[in-house]
Amino acid sequence: MNRAVAGPTPSPELGQLGMWIFLGTELLFFGGLLVAYLFGRVHWPQGFGAASRHTDVVLGTINTGVLLTSSAVVAFGLACTEHLAHRRWTGRLLWLTAALGMVFLAIKGIEYRKEWHEHLFPGPAFALADVGGAELFFWLYFVMTGLHALHLVIGISGVAALAWGAGRGRPWAAARHVEAMALYWHFVDVVWIFLYPLIYLVERHS
Amino acid sequence: MNGDTDARLSANFRLLAESASTVAQDADLLFTAMLILCGVVALGVCIAVVFFAVRYRQGARVARGNVERHLGLELGWTLVPLALFIVLFAWGAHGFVRLYRVPPDALPVYVVAKQWMWKLQHRNGKREINELHVPLGQPVHLLMTSQDAIHSFYVPAFRLKQDLVPGRYTGLWFTATQLGEFRLFCAEYCGTEHSQMLGRVVVMNPGEYARWLGSGNEQPSLAQYGFARFRQLGCSGCHAAGSTVHAPALEGLIGRTVHLQDGRSLVADENYVRDAILLPKKDVVAGFEPVMPSFAGQVSEEDIQALIAYLRSTAQPAGAPR
Amino acid sequence: MSYLEDGMTLRSWLTTTDHKRIAILYAISITAFFFVGGAAATLIRLELATPVGDLVSHETYNKLFTAHGVIMVWLFLIPSIPSVLGNFLIPLMIGARDLAFPRLNLLSWYLYMAGGLIILAALALGGVDTGWTFYTPYASMFSNSWVAVTLVGVFVTGFSSILTGLNFIVTIHMLRTPGMGWFKLPLFVWAHYATSVILVLATPVLAITALLVTAERLFQIGVFDPAHGGDPLLFQHLFWFYSHPAVYIMILPAMGVVSEIVPCFARKRIFGYRFMAYAILGIASIGFLVWGHHMFVAGQSLAASMVFSLLSFVVAIPSAIKVFNWTATLYKGSIRFDAPMLYALGFIGLFTIGGLTGLFLASLSLDVHLSDTYFVVSHFHYIMVGGSVMAYFGALHFWWPKVTGRMYSDIWARIAAVLIFLGFNFTFFPQYILGVQGMPRRYHAYPAEFQVLHLMSSAGAVVLALGYLLPLFYFAWSLRAGRAAADNPFDATGLEWQTASPPPTHNFDSPPSVPGQVYDYDPGRPVRAAP
């Protein structure tokens, strides 16, 4: 196959625009879930409030910090691709990003474990069975954070691959790919910024 | 539906379904107007296409040439349809709003749909299945819900249709203007025997209707039955005047404004009462503890409708609005 | 060397990244699905020839129309024009060598096939009986059929749509040949651009909805089921938020096709090019705001119904502009009636009728009567079959010489076009009357008074089926024995006609020259002798 002839000339904007459009898609994907959440919140204001109080706001806040830091790190990594002199930093910073992603997942895992012990997984043994709407809240909580975690796993794999490639100067770890990946990473971060108040901060004041 | 009625109904076949309710005439008028307008437009477009196609066919001796932009023309055929559309919208909306204004003296009938039958109850407790008897010339208000999937109450001759959604009440009112029997269809797909979920509406003279309603009805009235259930289920244990439990009084509840614990307030309607019984934790009344248990599983849809009928009957007299 | 000869093994086809070959892969699979869906339609019409439900059981009937709807919508019509012709033509029309992401394009096809096979598997294992709309709580609680598997199939095909849309948008933005400005793009490309935006923004909502229904079915999470405190109407909102824009996914590419064919065979510049382009964007954007017109009698609030009704009228304005501009394009033209033109003219008439009946449905007080009757069935078949499928066939005939390098029998093609037009009206016009009389849809058996019209409809369907079978034969004949086609047999102006028929693998041997004006036809100029 003479793909080289048939393929379009790669230009940096191509992948970037593609990633933006893909993120638009993702936004509406999560948007559907947010609508379902909104519905629950309006119909079960008390149930959602009560359920939210059972989430671990400390771990959630720490995780928000971790993710925000990782976003900053990946941005630095990208900036380092611009100067030949800084390029070796790109790989290192990307590794750091992936590591922070892992930390996030680990903390999330601890949280899930805690919730499992507190019987907060929907099902027959659900702890808040008598609070209307609490079960729905936890369903949406697990679906939303689960999907977010899935996106993060994909992100970590991508960033790690780029980190590995950048360290070895592979051509496919070029700046335009790092840029697209960074966009994706920021997006995953932004989704979390939306989820964080919805999950942890509903009716925290009372 | 038995074969006899079926044959009779089939004999009434018309090209356009007969119109037998007060809204039917309005709907038909709009339909006719749209038919004429859209017919003219469709015909116009088709004639123009055919005419141009024939006149400007290749080889014909006619003047040809590209036409310059013509802003006036383009704006014209954007703005004229827009104006027409706004008129059509307003007309349709006008008729639609009427369906939401239930006359206060409408005769209530309670409808529960299930796979695949219609269960109807009149105020005096008389029950029917797949048949609805109504008096001529008197508004009738159906309060409807479903026990399983979504169904839709459709009487073509009345030009009326309303979905019955599980978990909430929907309403439909009409005034029949013609004696006779009319088909009732389920119009929302609801499973295997959706197409068998048929029935009929029988419109009778008011005198005849009263006789029919009274005959062979040993049942207590719906409100009485509701009151009996109110006691059997133990509602009265908390809600009765002398109860030791701190629970709100329910007399005349429907139509009243209720203030909730979380600061919202709403007007109590049938849906609100329904939720209070099945999902008591959803809306807690201000000033009360949420101790009321859920009765989900213990009460049937018919029970709830009877309880509603009972609560309605407790409305303060002196012309309090319903 | 043409793209068809560039590698002759099956493997070279299944691993190709050439947009033209991927288009062919789509064409073959879509045709197969069309006939599966058509077979279901044939059985539906056979059953409805008599009022008693005697040919198949209730359950089978319900599974038939569900299979018909699901296959026709997601496996045939949504991918038809975009994935086959859009894929093939967009790079050629803008002078590019391929789409922006050739490998993603191939992945789209594999996803489409995977989704399609999952859906077929669900049908083979026992079928689904929910209707293509999957309304909850029936679909989530009461149906004993393969709902979850089907939804997974729909989910997967959805991602194929998204990737195709993404690919088109990037391609149209970035890979236009120098000199090809936005207002020099053929309307076909504009239409695909707008379609892609809808694909990318609406499809994910369908995906998440399918996911939620599947979860609801497996675990009763209580989003849609009132018994668990959910709201069935929430599902309808989410579903139609996708599915109304999706109907414009099905019609916009068809409009693009007609906008290519009409000027070519009228030898005239398209009337009001800019208005046409803006109309496309108008339909795509306002189309996102009208979904509630499917729920007028479902129990949504009065205010919501009012807004959705008004917007439904507004979204018809750009369609009106298009119809009038096509008609005006004919004026003072020099019109030839080759098969593609017959399909395009048929499209204009049938789309107009289908669209106008959409206005009846958008009128609140009329929809109360007409909703969920055969009037609706007829409305959407007029647009989707009379409109989109007509245009798809027109497009197949118009670009067939370019795609295959061979001509077909024009006489037979015209006979088929006329047959399809007549059969179509015969099948679906009676259904309008049925609807007005009150015949509900999705009925397996029906009261006897409706039989005459149903029988007419079934008879028409036979004619229609014959009409659809004909092209199979003369296209097959054309592949084997058709005359070799010239590079530009219809003397058309698009860039795709500047390259060889069939085009070489890299599309253009020499860079195409962008004409000074798009649709640069002149009715006075003599046409090169007809092929």
Ligand code: HEA
């Ligand atoms: C390609 C598919 C397609 C397209 C393009 C459309 C286009 C339109 N549709 Fe349709 N529709 C469907 C496919 C489509 N529809 C399907 C599949 C369903 C049923 C789904 C289901 O339940 O299974 C449906 C159902 C449906 C309903 C719900 C019916 C019900 O179930 O109760 C409504 C209600 O408003 C509606 C309205 C419209 C309108 C206003 C348009 C407009 O966009 C049409 C605009 C076009 C024109 C109006 C014609 C040209 C205009 C002129 C020539 C202007 C001049 C006119 C005058 C001045 C009067 N459609």
Ligand code: HEA
């Ligand atoms: C793109 C979409 C599309 C297309 C092309 C069609 C094409 C056709 N459809 Fe439609 N249809 C829908 C989309 C489409 N449909 C949808 C979405 C629904 C709603 C489903 C629901 O309610 O959930 C529907 C529902 C629907 C119904 C209503 C069922 C009901 O409510 O009970 C009917 C009834 O007449 C019908 C008929 C037809 C016919 C006769 C054709 C014809 O145009 C088809 C012609 C094609 C052929 C005939 C193929 C030729 C093949 C052969 C000749 C082989 C025959 C082989 C054997 C029989 C073994 N369709």
Ligand code: CUA
């Ligand atoms: Cu009940 Cu359809």
Ligand SMILES: [Cu+2]
């Ligand atoms: Cu719509």
